[in-house]
Amino acid sequence: MKPKMLSRRGFMRQGANLVAASAVASSLPGMVAAMGNVTVGFIYVGPRQDFGWNQAHWDAAQKIAAMDGISVVEQENVPETAEVEKVIQSMIELDGAKVIFGTSFGYWDSLKAMAVKYPDVLFTHIGAIWKEGDPTNVIGYRGYTEEAHYLCGIAAGRMSKTGKIGFIGSKPLYFIYNNANGFVLGARSVNPELTCNVVITGDWNNPVKEAETTNALIDQGCDVIIANVDSPKVSIETAEARGVYTCGYHSDLSSLAPNGFLTGAEWNWASGAEFVQAFLNDDPYPNLKRGGFREDMVALSPFGDAVPQEVRDEVMAAKQGFIDDTLQLYTGPLFDNQGNQILAEGEVKANSDTPFKLGIDWWVEGTIG
Amino acid sequence: MTGTGFMNTMEAVAINAAAFVITMVLFGLYVTWLGHNPLDVYYVLWLGSFARQISIESTLTNAAPLMLTALCTAIPARAGLLVIGGEGALVVGGVATVLVGVLLSGAPFLVGVTLMSLAGAIAGGLWIAFAGALRQYRGVNETISTLLLNYIAIAVMYHLITGPIRDWERVLKTSSWSIPEELRVGALPLVDVHWGLAVGIVTCLILYVVMRKTTFGFGVDVLGGNQRAAQMAGLPINKMVLICCFMGGAAAGLAGAFEVTAVHGFASESLVVGFGYAGILVAFLSRQNPAAIILMAIILGGVAASGGLLQRRFDLPDATTQVLQGLLFMVVLASNAAYGRLNIFQPAAWRTA
Numbered sequence: 001m002k003p004k005m006l007s008r009r010g011f012m013r014q015g016a017n018l019v020a021a022s023a024v025a026s027s028l029p030g031m032v033a034a035m036g037n038v039t040v041g042f043i044y045v046g047p048r049q050d051f052g053w054n055q056a057h058w059d060a061a062q063k064i065a066a067m068d069g070i071s072v073v074e075q076e077n078v079p080e081t082a083e084v085e086k087v088i089q090s091m092i093e094l095d096g097a098k099v100i101f102g103t104s105f106g107y108w109d110s111l112k113a114m115a116v117k118y119p120d121v122l123f124t125h126i127g128a129i130w131k132e133g134d135p136t137n138v139i140g141y142r143g144y145t146e147e148a149h150y151l152c153g154i155a156a157g158r159m160s161k162t163g164k165i166g167f168i169g170s171k172p173l174y175f176i177y178n179n180a181n182g183f184v185l186g187a188r189s190v191n192p193e194l195t196c197n198v199v200i201t202g203d204w205n206n207p208v209k210e211a212e213t214t215n216a217l218i219d220q221g222c223d224v225i226i227a228n229v230d231s232p233k234v235s236i237e238t239a240e241a242r243g244v245y246t247c248g249y250h251s252d253l254s255s256l257a258p259n260g261f262l263t264g265a266e267w268n269w270a271s272g273a274e275f276v277q278a279f280l281n282d283d284p285y286p287n288l289k290r291g292g293f294r295e296d297m298v299a300l301s302p303f304g305d306a307v308p309q310e311v312r313d314e315v316m317a318a319k320q321g322f323i324d325d326t327l328q329l330y331t332g333p334l335f336d337n338q339g340n341q342i343l344a345e346g347e348v349k350a351n352s353d354t355p356f357k358l359g360i361d362w363w364v365e366g367t368i369g
Numbered sequence: 370m371t372g373t374g375f376m377n378t379m380e381a382v383a384i385n386a387a388a389f390v391i392t393m394v395l396f397g398l399y400v401t402w403l404g405h406n407p408l409d410v411y412y413v414l415w416l417g418s419f420a421r422q423i424s425i426e427s428t429l430t431n432a433a434p435l436m437l438t439a440l441c442t443a444i445p446a447r448a449g450l451l452v453i454g455g456e457g458a459l460v461v462g463g464v465a466t467v468l469v470g471v472l473l474s475g476a477p478f479l480v481g482v483t484l485m486s487l488a489g490a491i492a493g494g495l496w497i498a499f500a501g502a503l504r505q506y507r508g509v510n511e512t513i514s515t516l517l518l519n520y521i522a523i524a525v526m527y528h529l530i531t532g533p534i535r536d537w538e539r540v541l542k543t544s545s546w547s548i549p550e551e552l553r554v555g556a557l558p559l560v561d562v563h564w565g566l567a568v569g570i571v572t573c574l575i576l577y578v579v580m581r582k583t584t585f586g587f588g589v590d591v592l593g594g595n596q597r598a599a600q601m602a603g604l605p606i607n608k609m610v611l612i613c614c615f616m617g618g619a620a621a622g623l624a625g626a627f628e629v630t631a632v633h634g635f636a637s638e639s640l641v642v643g644f645g646y647a648g649i650l651v652a653f654l655s656r657q658n659p660a661a662i663i664l665m666a667i668i669l670g671g672v673a674a675s676g677g678l679l680q681r682r683f684d685l686p687d688a689t690t691q692v693l694q695g696l697l698f699m700v701v702l703a704s705n706a707a708y709g710r711l712n713i714f715q716p717a718a719w720r721t722a
Contacts, residue, residue: 047687073681074680074681075677075680075681075687076680076687077687078677079639079642080542080637080639081628081632081633081639081642082430082563082628082631082632083427083430083431083673086423086426086427086430086431086674087427087677089423089426089427090417090423090424090427090674090677090678091681093421093423094416094417094421094423094424094678095681105542106542106637106639109634171543
């Protein structure tokens with residue numbers, strides 16, 4: 001761990017004199033409130049520097065902390081137990097938090113319970129599963145990372161020499177199917193002959209299996225690897241050591257693979273800043289929001305040195321396509337890898353067609369595994 | 370006798386208090402080395418654990434499962450066994466609770482909750498009693514077997530919640546079926562802490578009486594002190610070991626039952642968050658005394674509760690709390706060497722010459 005990761009936030013700096021003067025006086029708990037700031041609390045299920053899921057939220061926390069009049073308090077390694085509610089209450093009552101970002105799926109029930117108890121506090125959750133009847137001070141939001149995977153796929157398709165790429169997934173869930181499909185569709189948009197081997201590890205977090213799987217995929221001839229697990233660190237480092245290309249997931253992982261990193265599919269959880277702003281201004285906010293590049297809810301990692309300019313241009317053009325909504329991920333004719341026709345010639349699913357995406361439990365043509 | 374007993378109690382109190390102070394001084398040095406004012410840190414520790422209603426509630430919420438899982442180590446320890454299977458017993462208890470809870474849909478609240486708790490306790494009890502039986506009849510070391518039984522329990526739970534009893538509606542979090550909503554246990558009156566706390570305290574007190582005030586408890590102490598002597602005295606040692614293991618496992622199973630009925634409503638990997646292992650720590654800090662477990666669980670619960678505030682106020686890493694816990698554990702264990710060496714607590718010191 002770096003000694004001073006976070007700037008220790010504004011309140012420590014501004015409160016330093018106060019602390020020095022009053023040592024242990026009971027002024028400490030009032031410090032946050034005394035600044036006239038709005039406090040936003042982030043709760044992570046794991047370590048925030050995990051080169052993965054939690055780090056993506058930490059990135060957002062840093063961006064939101066940089067907003068005017070906002071201070072951020074953070075707590076990591078909070079398990080999905082009765083402890084979550086106590087941490088939330090502690091943040092609200094001791095730190096004066098007005099907005100709580102619950103960044104793990106399993107916090108959902110606790111967030112809802114606390115939203116009822118604290119109607120003046122805004123809660124956000126990453127599952128986008130809010131439904132009519134849930135407390136209105138809860139927001140669910142989530143990005144279409146499959147669009148970013150499509151862009152990774154383009155880079156992978158251009159860079160792969162063997163015409164075989166590899167995708168490691170954690171669990172057979174709709175968004176993993178979508179991400180893999182995006183990756184394969186992107187790659188095959190530039191190399192129609194390319195195939196992608198998919199392996200599901202079954203765990204959110206199983207570094208040993210992820211390393212083994214990465215090696216196995218490379219042994220099978222795959223020369224671009226992307227891992228959809230909680231922390232792709234091990235997979236990326238393994239691939240880098242084997243001298244093949246990698247794409248990142250969750251947050252910017254380019255530092256892990258200086259030679260082989262192409263680009264990566266990132267969340268942009270900082271888009272939640274708009275909810276904070278709306279909440280503070282008493283403006284209306286949605287309770288449910290999904291979106292891709294067009295809504296600025298996903299992002300692309302910086303390109304690695306290995307990626308030549310013409311590939312970068314091609315990827316950025318596709319990104320613009322998503323932003324302008326001129327590029328759709330699922331367009332007919334589309335077949336799954338069992339030969340079943342999913343979309344007929346000319347049939348197009350909008351990028352915002354969430355019900356369609358939620359129902360996906362098939363791999364597109366070109367996927368092996 | 371009473372005089373000696375009082376002296377022993379005073380000795381334990383003095384030594385533990387000294388250990389606590391030494392721990393705090395060491396921790397103060399540690400945070401000073403990290404560049405923080407130790408007085409601020411002490412204040413935040415206090416603020417986060419006991420200073421406010423919410424702090425106390427956090428502390429007690431953390432303490433509740435620890436009281437029960439600590440018994441899983443403490444009770445067999447009195448019979449001379451080192452059982453570290455609280456994690457597994459908790460998981461097994463939680464799964465049994467779910468299975469019974471699902472069957473009990475529509476049952477009256479009290480009947481349902483009683484049966485679910487019993488199911489959790491019996492499952493956990495049998496789980497650890499199995500390890501006790503392996504030791505008594507097959508010579509398998511109980512520390513190793515309970516450690517391995519933890520992995521087996523967790524694996525069995527994963528097997529069940531990913532297939533046979535999986536709730537497929539919960540897409541992103543793999544979990545079992547949920548128990549009926551009307552059988553969920555709420556919070557205690559006055560403090561917002563679930564009923565597992567009350568059950569934990571009562572269980573600790575009952576077992577304190579059983580282990581300290583009954584002939585059975587005395588027999589177990591003899592057995593724990595010297596197995597050969599217990600055999601010579603004709604004590605039914607196999608039976609006593611099994612009963613101790615069952616009681617300990619049942620307590621941890623109850624912890625699992627309340628994690629399900631009061632916290633989650635279903636079994637999932639959230640049952641496996643280390644309550645069982647933290648319980649071992651509490652048991653040793655309490656010197657295997659069921660009544661002391663209540664206090665020690667609350668102290669460790671407070672350390673955990675204020676750990677979050679330490680993170681937030683000083684940007685200390687989460688592991689800081691573990692440093693504090695580790696220091697406390699080491700100092701308390703080291704302080705055991707002081708027992709019997711402080712003359713002031715020896716009857717001889719008070720004898721007039």
